[in-house]
Amino acid sequence: MSHDHEHEHHVIGYGSHTLVYIGLLFLTGLTVAAAGVDLSWAVNLTLAMIIATAKAGLVLTYFMHLKYEKPYLQAFILGVILFMFIVFCLTFVDYASRV
Amino acid sequence: MSSIATANEVNNQDHLEEEEEDFHFDHNHTDYEGAKLGVWLFLFTELVLFGAMFLALFVYTTGEYGAEFHEAGKSLKVMMGAGNTLVLLTSSLTMVYAITALQKGSKYLTLLWLGLTIALALAFMVVKYFEWTGKFKHHIYPAHLSFMEAKYGPSDLSKVWDKEFKDSGTTLKEFNHVPVTAAGVEMSPEEVKALPEGDYPHHRYTKGQVVFFGMYFAMTGLHGFHVIIGVLLLLWMVFEVAKGTVTSENYGYVENVGLYWHLVDLIWIYLFPLFYLVA
Numbered sequence: 001m002s003h004d005h006e007h008e009h010h011v012i013g014y015g016s017h018t019l020v021y022i023g024l025l026f027l028t029g030l031t032v033a034a035a036g037v038d039l040s041w042a043v044n045l046t047l048a049m050i051i052a053t054a055k056a057g058l059v060l061t062y063f064m065h066l067k068y069e070k071p072y073l074q075a076f077i078l079g080v081i082l083f084m085f086i087v088f089c090l091t092f093v094d095y096a097s098r099v
Numbered sequence: 100m101s102s103i104a105t106a107n108e109v110n111n112q113d114h115l116e117e118e119e120e121d122f123h124f125d126h127n128h129t130d131y132e133g134a135k136l137g138v139w140l141f142l143f144t145e146l147v148l149f150g151a152m153f154l155a156l157f158v159y160t161t162g163e164y165g166a167e168f169h170e171a172g173k174s175l176k177v178m179m180g181a182g183n184t185l186v187l188l189t190s191s192l193t194m195v196y197a198i199t200a201l202q203k204g205s206k207y208l209t210l211l212w213l214g215l216t217i218a219l220a221l222a223f224m225v226v227k228y229f230e231w232t233g234k235f236k237h238h239i240y241p242a243h244l245s246f247m248e249a250k251y252g253p254s255d256l257s258k259v260w261d262k263e264f265k266d267s268g269t270t271l272k273e274f275n276h277v278p279v280t281a282a283g284v285e286m287s288p289e290e291v292k293a294l295p296e297g298d299y300p301h302h303r304y305t306k307g308q309v310v311f312f313g314m315y316f317a318m319t320g321l322h323g324f325h326v327i328i329g330v331l332l333l334l335w336m337v338f339e340v341a342k343g344t345v346t347s348e349n350y351g352y353v354e355n356v357g358l359y360w361h362l363v364d365l366i367w368i369y370l371f372p373l374f375y376l377v378a
């Protein structure tokens with residue numbers, strides 16, 4: 001079956017998985033260390049969210065193999081994430097502009 | 100005559116079962132891509148479910164309860180949260196190892212990695228158990244007096260007791276685990292007894308702190324529930340792989356359970372800094 005072979009290209013080896021894992025461990029250490037530094041509270045929150053998003057990106061791209069999916073599925077997933085982001089932003093625009 | 104009919108029926112049934120088996124587990128009859136798309140659609144609904152809670156948490160953290168969240172968050176143990184982060188990340192690794200092993204056709208390695216994933220998931224729940232019971236020991240748990248206080252307002256404690264606890268067999272002593280004065284100073288049992296009849300002591304937690312722990316229990320609880328569902332799905336995969344119905348020919352099953360498992364990890368990636376670190 002031709003589409004069987006197609007899937008076989010997507011086998012990711014143990015080595016690359018381990019590399020991603022090491023990256024995730026590093027970012028976890030970084031986020032704990034960054035929380036220990038007492039910057040302003042808003043900076044700490046932003047930093048923690050940036051690191052968490054980097055970790056989520058690694059998990060999505062490699063562990064959930066988004067990198068190897070067809071473009072339509074990638075667009076679908078990124079679209080949903082973008083949609084969530086817009087909802088979050090709009091809520092904050094509303095919340096911040098209340099008297 | 101009737102025995103022939105029965106034999107035929109049995110034969111038919113056998114046939115049906117065979118076809119069903121084909122339908123479920125024969126790669127040629129399985130829509131690999133459709134199944135994956137379906138799982139993703141389900142994951143989107145999960146994202147929205149947790150997203151709504153994260154949105155509420157963000158609004159509270161950056162808004163009126165910021166300082167109180169900060170205070171309440173200090174009571175969570177960073178080491179436990181970080182340890183659990185490590186456990187979940189490692190379980191995500193063993194999960195993808197299991198898929199790789201299955202794709203390479205190694206049944207026993209697949210079972211080993213799946214088993215390790217389950218063991219790590221259970222370890223996560225054990226840590227969660229100690230965290231939650233630790234909180235309970237400090238009289239922080241859902242539906243405690245302080246939560247009722249937020250519901251009815253601090254001046255109406257007698258009403259709270261009448262409405263929520265009077266018929267439940269809870270004694271007034273159990274009801275007020277950590278009584279404090281209006282100024283927040285802890286009261287001894289003697290002082291509580293000395294209160295005039297109908298007067299009830301205040302509670303040590305402020306409204307913002309109550310909201311914090313309410314969100315903490317709701318979000319880590321819902322997440323923990325997903326971990327348990329994940330364990331059941333993983334057990335199902337162990338069963339199918341051991342039986343030989345899921346192999347390198349139709350590894351999509353394990354891959355899709357993996358997608359769910361990684362989502363559980365993804366949610367924890369955000370829960371950990373928001374509850375344990377930022378606060």
